[in-house]
Amino acid sequence: MLGRKRGALDRFRVLDLTQYIAGPSCTALLAGMGAEVIKVERPGGGDPARRLGPFPKDTPGNEHSGIFLYLNAGKKSVTIDLKHPEGRGIFLRLLAVSDLLVESFSPGAMKGLGLPVAGLRKRFPTLVIASVSNFGQYGPYREYAATELTAFAASGLMALTGDPEKPPLAPPYPLAQHVAGLTAALGILISLWTYQASGWGSAIDASLTEALTSCSEHNLTWFSHQSRVRKRSGSRHPDNHPMTILPCRDGHMGVTIGFGQWDRLSLLVGKPELADDPRFETGAGRRQLADAIDGALLPWLAERTREQVLEEAQGLGLPFGAVLDINELLEDKQNRARQYLETVESPESGRWQVPGAPFKMQTTSWKQPRAPFLGEHLGEVLCGLLGYSSADLARWRRERVVS
Amino acid sequence: MRRGAGQGRAPLEGLRIIDMTHQWAGPLCTRLLADMGAQVIKIEAPRRVDGVRYAVLPRGYQGSEPWNNGAAFQKFNRNKQSLTLDLGAPEGRRAFLRLVLTVDALVTNFSPRVMRNLEIEYQRLRRARPDIIVLAISGFGATGPYRDWSAFGTSLEPMAGLASLTGYEDGPPMRLGVAIPDPIGALHGAAALAAALLHRRATGEGQLIDLSLRESAMRLVAWPLLDYQMNGRTAERMGNAHARMAPHGCYRCKGKDAWVTLAVRSDEEWARLRQLLPPLDRGQFATTKERLRHRRELDQVVEAWTSHRTAAAVTAALQSLRIPASPVNNSKALFGDPHYLARGFFVEIATPGQGRRHYPGLPYKMLDLKGSLPMQPAPRLGRDNARVLGGLLGMRAGELGLLRRRNVIGTRPLGQ
Numbered sequence: 001m002l003g004r005k006r007g008a009l010d011r012f013r014v015l016d017l018t019q020y021i022a023g024p025s026c027t028a029l030l031a032g033m034g035a036e037v038i039k040v041e042r043p044g045g046g047d048p049a050r051r052l053g054p055f056p057k058d059t060p061g062n063e064h065s066g067i068f069l070y071l072n073a074g075k076k077s078v079t080i081d082l083k084h085p086e087g088r089g090i091f092l093r094l095l096a097v098s099d100l101l102v103e104s105f106s107p108g109a110m111k112g113l114g115l116p117v118a119g120l121r122k123r124f125p126t127l128v129i130a131s132v133s134n135f136g137q138y139g140p141y142r143e144y145a146a147t148e149l150t151a152f153a154a155s156g157l158m159a160l161t162g163d164p165e166k167p168p169l170a171p172p173y174p175l176a177q178h179v180a181g182l183t184a185a186l187g188i189l190i191s192l193w194t195y196q197a198s199g200w201g202s203a204i205d206a207s208l209t210e211a212l213t214s215c216s217e218h219n220l221t222w223f224s225h226q227s228r229v230r231k232r233s234g235s236r237h238p239d240n241h242p243m244t245i246l247p248c249r250d251g252h253m254g255v256t257i258g259f260g261q262w263d264r265l266s267l268l269v270g271k272p273e274l275a276d277d278p279r280f281e282t283g284a285g286r287r288q289l290a291d292a293i294d295g296a297l298l299p300w301l302a303e304r305t306r307e308q309v310l311e312e313a314q315g316l317g318l319p320f321g322a323v324l325d326i327n328e329l330l331e332d333k334q335n336r337a338r339q340y341l342e343t344v345e346s347p348e349s350g351r352w353q354v355p356g357a358p359f360k361m362q363t364t365s366w367k368q369p370r371a372p373f374l375g376e377h378l379g380e381v382l383c384g385l386l387g388y389s390s391a392d393l394a395r396w397r398r399e400r401v402v403s
Numbered sequence: 404m405r406r407g408a409g410q411g412r413a414p415l416e417g418l419r420i421i422d423m424t425h426q427w428a429g430p431l432c433t434r435l436l437a438d439m440g441a442q443v444i445k446i447e448a449p450r451r452v453d454g455v456r457y458a459v460l461p462r463g464y465q466g467s468e469p470w471n472n473g474a475a476f477q478k479f480n481r482n483k484q485s486l487t488l489d490l491g492a493p494e495g496r497r498a499f500l501r502l503v504l505t506v507d508a509l510v511t512n513f514s515p516r517v518m519r520n521l522e523i524e525y526q527r528l529r530r531a532r533p534d535i536i537v538l539a540i541s542g543f544g545a546t547g548p549y550r551d552w553s554a555f556g557t558s559l560e561p562m563a564g565l566a567s568l569t570g571y572e573d574g575p576p577m578r579l580g581v582a583i584p585d586p587i588g589a590l591h592g593a594a595a596l597a598a599a600l601l602h603r604r605a606t607g608e609g610q611l612i613d614l615s616l617r618e619s620a621m622r623l624v625a626w627p628l629l630d631y632q633m634n635g636r637t638a639e640r641m642g643n644a645h646a647r648m649a650p651h652g653c654y655r656c657k658g659k660d661a662w663v664t665l666a667v668r669s670d671e672e673w674a675r676l677r678q679l680l681p682p683l684d685r686g687q688f689a690t691t692k693e694r695l696r697h698r699r700e701l702d703q704v705v706e707a708w709t710s711h712r713t714a715a716a717v718t719a720a721l722q723s724l725r726i727p728a729s730p731v732n733n734s735k736a737l738f739g740d741p742h743y744l745a746r747g748f749f750v751e752i753a754t755p756g757q758g759r760r761h762y763p764g765l766p767y768k769m770l771d772l773k774g775s776l777p778m779q780p781a782p783r784l785g786r787d788n789a790r791v792l793g794g795l796l797g798m799r800a801g802e803l804g805l806l807r808r809r810n811v812i813g814t815r816p817l818g819q
Contacts, residue, residue: 009598147666149652149653150729179590197604207767219580220762222459231660323561324567330628358614358618362612364598
């Protein structure tokens with residue numbers, strides 16, 4: 001049965017001009033759901049993510065970058081020099097048979113290549129074009145440089161993260177690039193739904209900063225409704241408690257209770273008298289007395305491992321969550337039972353487990369096969385799909401239009 | 404003039420979705436679709452309304468109907484309709500099953516156990532409506548040993564491995580200031596639903612989408628997961644420092660609790676930044692390797708320079724040299740940010756009793772829609788009872804009155 005499942009997007013062809021993480025994470029989602037993604041890479045080095053890492057035994061190699069292998073699973077790679085007139089001609093032929101173009105150059109770079117988005121839309125009226133960038137395609141900061149760190153700061157999330165007496169803190173994982181890729185994917189899918197039927201194209205402008213700001217919780221409404229500016233408050237929630245991280249015997253525990261669960265927490269830690277104390281009745285009241293509450297919880301936690309805490313807390317319906325180290329995700333019971341992890345391989349250097357489908361679709365499939373070698377699919381795409389002859393291909397290789 | 408969505412229908416007009424979600428991940432997911440024109444019917448039982456209705460009430464709120472006046476509810480439920488319906492009552496259940504026949508999709512974020520108790524699992528619904536699409540959002544997914552565990556974003560961030568990576572050097576694991584698995588799950592859910600709709604249009608097949616918030620958040624940990632397997636390296640918390648860039652951090656600026664972030668990605672960028680800094684020993688910090696080795700000393704040099712300048716001035720100076728930098732913006736700064744203003748990122752919505760307020764708009768721009776989609780305030784509880792049950796299902800006034808008397812529908816939470 002599994003082999004016969006179709007991907008939800010297996011009738012769409014995507015031309016992928018993206019590099020690094022944000023754009024490729026968008027097209028990785030589309031490829032996972034079955035879209036044919038043709039990655040157009042620069043001859044020579046290709047996507048710079050091929051040189052990012054991590055590398056097996058810390059030994060760099062163009063086909064071994066872990067993050068590249070993860071984000072480009074199942075895509076096809078062609079190498080075309082878009083600065084060469086003939087390369088641009090091949091690219092336009094490809095565009096004519098594609099449903100979607102995704103690019104992540106800095107704003108204006110497409111125009112510099114002689115491929116301005118407005119012009120492409122005129123020429124290919126049913127094409128959906130998505131651009132992913134730091135700050136978007138227009139506006140005063142459109143050309144600003146950014147990294148994960150500076151995007152996190154610009155978005156408003158960093159002001160909320162970290163200890164009050166220390167500098168604001170950013171996470172070390174590529175959050176901004178992933179959510180930007182996700183918002184682009186959402187805009188693309190809505191466009192395909194709407195415009196495919198009516199024969200219109202569409203242009204999506206996704207940015208790291210807007211995608212991240214959209215992940216803000218209530219702090220934006222605190223300000224717009226009450227002119228209150230939220231600040232960082234460590235792992236504690238600013239106006240409810242407990243929603244925090246506390247140490248236990250073998251590590252740390254995410255200690256959170258839902259509405260009306262204070263009495264259950266009091267029971268859990270063997271202090272039922274706390275349930276009757278009116279000072280602890282509301283989340284805001286408990287937040288005022290957070291130190292006292294943590295003081296009551298810590299001895300109980302210190303006697304128990306994460307597994308024991310989880311079992312007892314979840315047994316009472318309390319939404320606790322253990323702080324798991326990354327290596328523990330490999331052995332995690334739930335991940336195993338749901339076969340969450342997928343394998344990436346690099347034929348020369350090994351096989352590793354990576355995160356798999358972000359959601360499980362029951363009727364349609366998710367696929368995450370091997371990532372392409374640089375230029376692996378030149379023949380298949382140029383000759384097979386576009387009908388060029390192998391003599392054409394050989395000449396282009398010689399003239400370094402493709403490589 | 405080119406025809407586009409701005410001149411015609413909203414992109415998702417004509418889609419009808421039942422929204423049985425509460426709190427954050429689910430309501431944000433359906434709002435992303437409602438913002439694009441889908442008819443989203445939010446269903447709440449009078450005896451158990453969405454708890455987020457009471458979040459972010461005006462300070463010392465003493466007014467009437469607090470459940471209709473919370474700011475957080477406004478943010479997550481604009482452009483939706485509100486139907487109250489108690490699925491625990493037989494009449495409520497019957498109405499629900501009739502409603503299912505008229506919609507394209509159902510979105511829930513109950514735990515799998517509650518789905519079973521309410522008898523609204525996909526396997527049941529598809530008998531009535533074979534091509535229904537059900538997006539079931541939960542903390543850990545609908546299968547596996549943790550499936551019935553309770554979960555909040557704040558407990559999934561640790562369970563997804565994210566909290567173990569976040570924190571100061573030698574400090575404990577930490578949470579971000581927002582419960583990040585919620586919005587990540589919301590975005591994935593909306594994308595999955597759109598893909599399922601495309602598949603249904605091509606094949607006629609509906610389906611179940613089983614979305615675990617934890618699984619969608621774990622997509623972010625590929626790097627340390629691979630590094631562990633490839634090199635046996637266990638990720639260590641290192642504050643704002645970076646393994647391959649220096650300087651890379653958050654530096655104090657002139658002003659109260661004012662900070663700037665900056666990142667130097669190459670020796671060329673460092674050479675440019677050096678022009679701004681006071682003279683250093685010749686050759687000191689010239690290579691990435693040296694800068695990484697003397698990171699603390701380097702951070703002191705940088706902070707000595709930033710601490711006499713505003714974050715805006717540091718950012719402008721670095722960006723003019725094409726070096727990444729940004730102030731650590733708080734919410735007040737965001738609402739006045741010239742870039743967000745120029746892009747129309749925030750939208751203004753007039754809410755009865757609250758006046759005109761600003762909210763984040765779409766998380767991405769669809770260029771044909773520039774500012775043209777109307778935004779409606781979140782509905783009062785039960786506002787659309789007659790429209791949905793009468794208009795859509797053809798119930799008569801007498802039937803609605805009976806449902807009201809039996810508290811199957813209503814416009815106040817029971818017990819209020």
